[in-house]
Amino acid sequence: MKRRAVNSSMAWLLAIYVLPVIGMIIYLSFGELYLEKSRINRTRSIWTHTNNLINKLTQQKKIFATTYSNVAHSLFKLCTKRQGIPAVKGNKLKLINNPVDIMRSLINDIKIARHNIEMIFYIWHPGGLADEVAESLIKAACRGVKCRLILDSAGSISFFRSNWVKKMRSSGIEVIEALKINLLQFFLRRIDLRQHRKLVLIDSYTAYIGSMNLVDPVFFKQNIGVGHWVDLMVRIEGPISTIIGMIFNCDWEIETGNSILPIYEKKGIQKIREKNVCTAQIVASGPTFPKGIMHQALLTTIYSAREHLIMTTPYFVPSEDLLHALCTAALRGVDVDIVIPLHNDSLLVTWASRAFFSELLEAGVNIYQFEGGLLHTKSILVDGQLTLLGTFNLDMRSLWLNFEITLIVDNSSFSNNLASLQYDYISNSRLLDRETWSKRSFWQKLLEMIFYLFSPLL
Structure with a gap:
């Protein structure tokens, strides 16, 4: 209805x-898309409180940007209107794409944490460096740091079956199993609604956002034949961490019913950095956040492109609107490059995504198939200036269902770093040839269209 x-x-x-x-x-x-009554009631009370916090935060005008680049202007205006918070200036961002470097950086920041550590991950898989992160968290809790951890019930099933939960809780770490799978609640809450965010917040100032789950690639899904997962994370210092803290607080209260007093209520807004700074915005999406905001943000981003658009995604099953926007961008002269993994861990997505290739190729879009593992990085770069990074996939689940988080950056220097990484992905990819693709067998085309019929449900 x-x-x-x-x-x-x-x-x-x-x-x-x-x-x-x-x-x-x-x-x-x-x-x-529905939640059980307890979460609905919590959400209503949360947003009454959160709107008051947003009103107080927006009075701190010194941290908010008033000017943006031409390519970023429309997107930041949309996010400001939908979320009530303008873009934040004065942030230091560092792009990290090596999993060992990501884990080591995270462990080092945990070691010097003094007040609080908050984490949300879809997957925490025990083994290797992930265990070292767990040990560092336990040590932090033992020295008095308040540690809170939200992990998705389905994604982190191996973690919840391990001994780490007991070890962490006995050391004082609060571990929450988000959206717990319970057959008794099968018809009370949509069972495939997942907590898909990946974020870390340390002392309410240093944060991490990106595509990487808390896993050591050497120990994760090595038996499915797709190679190591290829990811990136962004290390953040600056006042944008205040917004990240608000998102964590909302997720925490939805899951537990307990509210966390934002750090700026106690200590004020963190100082703005004066050098090597970026203007940034956070977009949070999910059932309890502004409806359709991620879909609108992606459409706005694509239509803002004037020269070059590069997109990397592991799961490519776009809406008709996004497909039309990508084709239109290419037809009006924008160089559009899409990088996807050659081998995927989802057979359904692999075949469904191929149903879109012909239309994209005919419009002039370049499709690259990455051969260096499962490219899990979710990124968009527009005109060498505007960057989107986070947990979003180009599929219906990320756009309309799951809890996701996206970092938007308006800065040419940061974008150049991402561009170098994206070109490295392209150099390790094969370009899909339009003529060769058109000669694929009838049976391949038939399978693509069969799976395409179910693409809205993937």
């Missing part, structure tokens, strides 16, 4: 028609 995209409605009708009883059960379980 809700208006949704026609292709999504048709996909569900097809599923119900082909498998009447099973299709109805699946629809009731996965077809509507």
